[in-house]
Amino acid sequence: MLGLPNHLSCVLVVHATSDEGYALNKALDSDFDVIMTTSITDAEELLTGYDFDVILSDYDLIEDAGKQFLQVCQDKQPAASRLLLSSAHNQDQMLQYIHGRHIDAWLPKPVDPKILLSAVHSASRASRLIRERSSLIGELAEANARIYSERQRLIEINTELRTLLAIATHDLREPLRSTRFFLDRCLEALDQKTEMPKEYLERVKSAHERMDGLLHNLREWLHLQTGEIDLRTVELQTVVAEAVDSLSRLISERHVVLQYPSTWRAVQGNAPLLRSVVENLLANAIRFSVDGPPQIELHCEQTERGTVRVAVTDHGIGIDPEYHSQIFGMFKRLESRKTFPGTGAGLAICQKIIQRHHGSLGVDSTRGNGATFWFEIPAAPS
Amino acid sequence: MTSLNPPATILVVEDNPDDFTIFEFALRGAQIQNPVVHVEDGAAALDYMFARGKYSDRATYPIPGILFLDINLPKVNGIKVLETLRGTREFSSIPVVMVTVSDSSQDVLRSYESGSSLFVQKPVVPENLIALSGAITVLQAASTVQEG
Numbered sequence: 001m002l003g004l005p006n007h008l009s010c011v012l013v014v015h016a017t018s019d020e021g022y023a024l025n026k027a028l029d030s031d032f033d034v035i036m037t038t039s040i041t042d043a044e045e046l047l048t049g050y051d052f053d054v055i056l057s058d059y060d061l062i063e064d065a066g067k068q069f070l071q072v073c074q075d076k077q078p079a080a081s082r083l084l085l086s087s088a089h090n091q092d093q094m095l096q097y098i099h100g101r102h103i104d105a106w107l108p109k110p111v112d113p114k115i116l117l118s119a120v121h122s123a124s125r126a127s128r129l130i131r132e133r134s135s136l137i138g139e140l141a142e143a144n145a146r147i148y149s150e151r152q153r154l155i156e157i158n159t160e161l162r163t164l165l166a167i168a169t170h171d172l173r174e175p176l177r178s179t180r181f182f183l184d185r186c187l188e189a190l191d192q193k194t195e196m197p198k199e200y201l202e203r204v205k206s207a208h209e210r211m212d213g214l215l216h217n218l219r220e221w222l223h224l225q226t227g228e229i230d231l232r233t234v235e236l237q238t239v240v241a242e243a244v245d246s247l248s249r250l251i252s253e254r255h256v257v258l259q260y261p262s263t264w265r266a267v268q269g270n271a272p273l274l275r276s277v278v279e280n281l282l283a284n285a286i287r288f289s290v291d292g293p294p295q296i297e298l299h300c301e302q303t304e305r306g307t308v309r310v311a312v313t314d315h316g317i318g319i320d321p322e323y324h325s326q327i328f329g330m331f332k333r334l335e336s337r338k339t340f341p342g343t344g345a346g347l348a349i350c351q352k353i354i355q356r357h358h359g360s361l362g363v364d365s366t367r368g369n370g371a372t373f374w375f376e377i378p379a380a381p382s
Numbered sequence: 383m384t385s386l387n388p389p390a391t392i393l394v395v396e397d398n399p400d401d402f403t404i405f406e407f408a409l410r411g412a413q414i415q416n417p418v419v420h421v422e423d424g425a426a427a428l429d430y431m432f433a434r435g436k437y438s439d440r441a442t443y444p445i446p447g448i449l450f451l452d453i454n455l456p457k458v459n460g461i462k463v464l465e466t467l468r469g470t471r472e473f474s475s476i477p478v479v480m481v482t483v484s485d486s487s488q489d490v491l492r493s494y495e496s497g498s499s500l501f502v503q504k505p506v507v508p509e510n511l512i513a514l515s516g517a518i519t520v521l522q523a524a525s526t527v528q529e530g
Contacts, residue, residue, distance in 0.1 A: 170454065170483060177505045178400035181407075203400060323457055334456045336422045338399050 008033045009053040009124040014043045016061040027113035047076040053127040059086035070102040079131040081123035171331045175207035217345035224352040233380040234271045237264035243278040255293035261300045265308040266380035277350045281373045285314035311374035320367040389416045390447020395427040404505045411508030424458030448477045453489045468497035
């Protein structure tokens, strides 16, 4: 809607005769922006074009359209005050209009210009207050919605943090237990002046490395949970090339055969985090391919949902569907640490990263038939 | 213990290699010489108990006289393994010792509900196993009386 350039209140005057119009304009012009019309049709059009504080109509003109016109005023400009000019003999009708809330006030004709001015000032103030109130109510509702959604987010974070804390205290104790046990054995050997088994010290070192890995993963997860993540247009081709590059040693040692899609897409994402996801999925695909050189296929497709789906398919040991839900848990592992080293945090971190991209991550696999790990995140805006 | 009579196989279900080493050390310290079989997850434990897959030969993989069952296991957790065993007539009274960590009162409660009253806390030390052997002997005697 148009607002008039100076900040005077705006009054729509729907009058019957040109004499009346002249008189009304003269009375109001100094204090208000006045728009005059003698046509109800024009008046209704003006209602969609301007924001009025006051609508002043002459009953003699609107008589036939009556309530209908007043209803249009109310529907289109709910904050505007509605004043009606009418002869004294219409008093009963006017009182009915006031009771029915079709109008806010009635001014009997002939109206004294000073009384008119003061009535329009008062109606204009009322209109401004209504507008202010409705805007405050809107702001309040928005603020409430923001607080509610933030509260939900904090509840979720809190629940996740509690779970993580329970997991962390359980899992961090394991390397401590090992360290203590093997150091005790070393001390015993020193006391008894027997040979200290080198393997025990190696296991202390390995427990330390595990502890370090667990703490590193925890910090990474906490950062993902609470930190700001910058999302922008990212070319997946670059992300994948970087991930492959950082795994180049493993890829060449294991003689990995990688198959790429013909085209890559751009996504709305954070390049270093997505690289970490791709790197993780590729490393898993290589580690869990146990027979001969790993054959790994990368797929990339744009979906009808406005997302991009990336999949990493291996022909490795696969995962029984019964255990699919377990593999995304923090520090959860299905296979022995002896055979497949790692902290068991990789997929939990990948899932958190994809969640922060407003996407989803999953697996399709059965035992013995390889696995396809996929993620789907919003495509870059075109 | 120091030995169950007759010397029955001990099945240890433990996914953490270091915890298994600690457990073996405790067995030696308690001078328990029963044969020990080690499996690394709950699914393998059930395969062993029900003679499935690579454990199908009972002569090589005999029914154990006692199980030490870690609670937090990959694939099928210890509580689920315990429930499955208790739901099978053949294993309804086999001694199952739940291996817990110190802050796991919830685990202890769930183990009781699922049918085990024997616990040992990590890290397992010889004294724990010696203390348990008395309880196991009493339980076995009681179960023999009930079954007789």
